[in-house]
Amino acid sequence: MNMMAETTLEPKQAQAMNEPVYKMIGNKVSVFYGTKQALFEVSLPVREKTVTALIGPSGCGKSTFLRSLNRMNDTIDNCRVTGQITLDGQDIYDPSIDVVELRARVGMVFQKPNPFPKSIYENVAYGPKIHGLARNKADLDQIVETSLIKAGLWNEVKDRLHEAGTGLSGGQQQRLCIARAVAVSPEVILMDEPCSALDPIATAKVEELIHELRSNFTIVIVTHSMQQAARVSQRTAMFHLGNLVEENDTDKIFTNPDESRTQDYIMGRFG
Amino acid sequence: MKTPLILLILALMAIGAYVAGRARSHALSRTSKVKTHSRPAYHSAYVALAGLLPAVLVLIVWSIASPIYIDRTVRATLPSDLRIDQASEALNYGTVSIVARGVEQLTEAEIAAAQAGTVKWPELLVSKAVPVAADVRPEIIQAALKRTAMDAASHKAMAAVCIVVAALGAFLGYRRLAPSFRARNHIEKLMLVTLALCSTIAILTTVGIVVSMLSEATRFFAMVPMHEFFFGTVWDPRFAAAGAGGEGGQFGLIPLLAGTLYIAFFAMLCAVPVGLLSAIYMAEYASPRVRNLAKPALELLAGIPTIVYGFFALVTVGPFLRDISAELNGLVTGNYTNFIQAQSVLTAGIVMGIMLIPFVSSLSDDIITQVPRALRDGSLGLGATRSETIKRVILPAALPGIVSALLLTASRAVGETMIVVLAAGVAARLSPNPFEPMTTVTVKIVNQLTGDLEFTSPQTLVAFALGITLFAITLALNIYALYIVRKYREQYE
Numbered sequence A: 001m002n003m004m005a006e007t008t009l010e011p012k013q014a015q016a017m018n019e020p021v022y023k024m025i026g027n028k029v030s031v032f033y034g035t036k037q038a039l040f041e042v043s044l045p046v047r048e049k050t051v052t053a054l055i056g057p058s059g060c061g062k063s064t065f066l067r068s069l070n071r072m073n074d075t076i077d078n079c080r081v082t083g084q085i086t087l088d089g090q091d092i093y094d095p096s097i098d099v100v101e102l103r104a105r106v107g108m109v110f111q112k113p114n115p116f117p118k119s120i121y122e123n124v125a126y127g128p129k130i131h132g133l134a135r136n137k138a139d140l141d142q143i144v145e146t147s148l149i150k151a152g153l154w155n156e157v158k159d160r161l162h163e164a165g166t167g168l169s170g171g172q173q174q175r176l177c178i179a180r181a182v183a184v185s186p187e188v189i190l191m192d193e194p195c196s197a198l199d200p201i202a203t204a205k206v207e208e209l210i211h212e213l214r215s216n217f218t219i220v221i222v223t224h225s226m227q228q229a230a231r232v233s234q235r236t237a238m239f240h241l242g243n244l245v246e247e248n249d250t251d252k253i254f255t256n257p258d259e260s261r262t263q264d265y266i267m268g269r270f271g
Numbered sequence B: 001m002k003t004p005l006i007l008l009i010l011a012l013m014a015i016g017a018y019v020a021g022r023a024r025s026h027a028l029s030r031t032s033k034v035k036t037h038s039r040p041a042y043h044s045a046y047v048a049l050a051g052l053l054p055a056v057l058v059l060i061v062w063s064i065a066s067p068i069y070i071d072r073t074v075r076a077t078l079p080s081d082l083r084i085d086q087a088s089e090a091l092n093y094g095t096v097s098i099v100a101r102g103v104e105q106l107t108e109a110e111i112a113a114a115q116a117g118t119v120k121w122p123e124l125l126v127s128k129a130v131p132v133a134a135d136v137r138p139e140i141i142q143a144a145l146k147r148t149a150m151d152a153a154s155h156k157a158m159a160a161v162c163i164v165v166a167a168l169g170a171f172l173g174y175r176r177l178a179p180s181f182r183a184r185n186h187i188e189k190l191m192l193v194t195l196a197l198c199s200t201i202a203i204l205t206t207v208g209i210v211v212s213m214l215s216e217a218t219r220f221f222a223m224v225p226m227h228e229f230f231f232g233t234v235w236d237p238r239f240a241a242a243g244a245g246g247e248g249g250q251f252g253l254i255p256l257l258a259g260t261l262y263i264a265f266f267a268m269l270c271a272v273p274v275g276l277l278s279a280i281y282m283a284e285y286a287s288p289r290v291r292n293l294a295k296p297a298l299e300l301l302a303g304i305p306t307i308v309y310g311f312f313a314l315v316t317v318g319p320f321l322r323d324i325s326a327e328l329n330g331l332v333t334g335n336y337t338n339f340i341q342a343q344s345v346l347t348a349g350i351v352m353g354i355m356l357i358p359f360v361s362s363l364s365d366d367i368i369t370q371v372p373r374a375l376r377d378g379s380l381g382l383g384a385t386r387s388e389t390i391k392r393v394i395l396p397a398a399l400p401g402i403v404s405a406l407l408l409t410a411s412r413a414v415g416e417t418m419i420v421v422l423a424a425g426v427a428a429r430l431s432p433n434p435f436e437p438m439t440t441v442t443v444k445i446v447n448q449l450t451g452d453l454e455f456t457s458p459q460t461l462v463a464f465a466l467g468i469t470l471f472a473i474t475l476a477l478n479i480y481a482l483y484i485v486r487k488y489r490e491q492y493e
Helices: A002-008 A013-018 A062-068 A099-105 A120-131 A137-150 A170-183 A200-213 A226-232 A250-255 A260-266 B003-031 B040-077 B086-104 B108-116 B121-127 B138-176 B183-223 B226-231 B254-285 B288-303 B306-333 B345-370 B373-381 B386-415 B418-424 B441-449 B458-491
Strands: A022-033 A036-047 A051-055 A079-087 A106-109 A188-192 A218-222 A235-240 A243-249
Touching (some): A036 A062, A036 A218, A051 A062, A106 B373, A120 A137, A137 A170, A235 A250, B003 B040, B040 B183, B386 B458
């Protein structure tokens, strides 16, 4: 399967550094909730096999942008998206696109760990079963195991795969959710403040995990923590009041941003 | 002085106390150096209640105790030949009560005249439209006069005591007002007592109902052995004709219980799929506009009185099923006789099912919408379709709640009466054929208790045994529903 194939490849970092490959490109994306506009013509490219952090004060539209990348905004009544978002050059809001298939390619991890009230095994097997990724039980077992290994959870749960996923600790639950997302072999993983409900130790584990996942997946992460953005991401985009303020290499944003608003936010003067 | 007037005076006193307490509290907060513990509203309410509550309590106790005392005293004054046994005493004391009511309407001058003998008592009373025999005994008249006098005295004393208690209470309450006085906490405690009292009343009523049913049922089981009732397969109670004595009927519960469960089963068979699927549509698919329109419309069904559903069954559904069965039979065998009777288990089941749809859908809808949005997002975010999400995540998570909703609905189906009377008839038969009439426990309870009855024969007492059995069934269903909810409650946290 292609997921397995990818794990064996060397990360093409050198190539990404020189001439960036864009996995997803947002072009003048505006989002409306009813009559209220939450996002104003945001144009943001997302590089392949890179962690892109979206930062900014609460209500700045970073989660809204993230959710429009896999059309999760469609599930909200009255929500309307204009502009263009492409995945590998294909418009994801095009009527010919199957939203279900899109979400299988662009997975999502949510703010609060939300394991299903099923066993650990069933939680991870959920996506592969729906999409028919496993031909038989052995296949499925294999997918579950590799996903849990990738999420760094295998050693902790291998003896109790059939216990309830809701019985795990908060940090373990969040890593289970990441394993669940990884199991459908997405190309992009969106993370909406994945550590905001976790304690520092669990946060450190998830951050380490994000670091490892970068070699196989394109990751977009929304975070409230400047330190986290600095630690896990290579590119950072700063949002304010529904606008994209600037987007650049993380090192540059945190040491020498072009915009004074970015500087102020990072220094903690507002937000 | 009459009780309403006393209550009015007490209310006015309470208002006065409230105003006084308020003034004092304001004065306190102005002059005191420390911050007052409670706000003026609490202080004034405390003063008002300190007067009002004890006075009302006295009023209630007095109103209950004084008639009992007066009755006993007056009864004792009746000569012994007027109270040979309980019946004659009750009869003669009844006359005393009637005369006493007449005496209350007389002026003092009229009473004096009658006492002096210038006017005859019976004539005087009859002129006031009080029915009294012409040869009424003078002892009875005297007893009535004594009762009237005692009543009046009691009322006066009660008024005086109440007002004194109210004044004293309010005064003591007023005296306690101080910046450090915790009136707020006292009022809080009072609220607690009031609330606890109300729930106690609700619980005691339930207990009372059960106890009264149990005691009547015990009387029934003294006449009919328990095993004949619970395991008897024939329901033939005969008539409870007065004086018929000895002609005991057969009181077999089984045919009724079978009918009840059979009809409830068909009702659930209709209600559960339709109700559950419409709940899923309402909760997951319907746009807010459709939902706002369709949900109240569906719940309107729950507001229709069950007797109206009964008409519907009798006039529309029953004949329709009968005719269509005749047509079907004709098409298949060439013999145009109906195999579904107009009154049948099926008719009752279908119509009761329609009645239950809003219960199932409304309860399930609430439960489904309670499933956290995070679970929905999690599944959709993995690329599941809506129906996959519902089938694999939402319904399993909501299942305990839905099961308990269905059990609650089932206990309604078991207790339903009117639809069954009209749709399935009153014939207590034991038959596996759902196209024929059967009847239920509740219908037979109504049957046994309609008409002029004496509550000593097993024919009427059986109703209580049936009632307690039905109560046990619905109680068991409800407890089981609660148990399921508790057991699986922490499933999604």
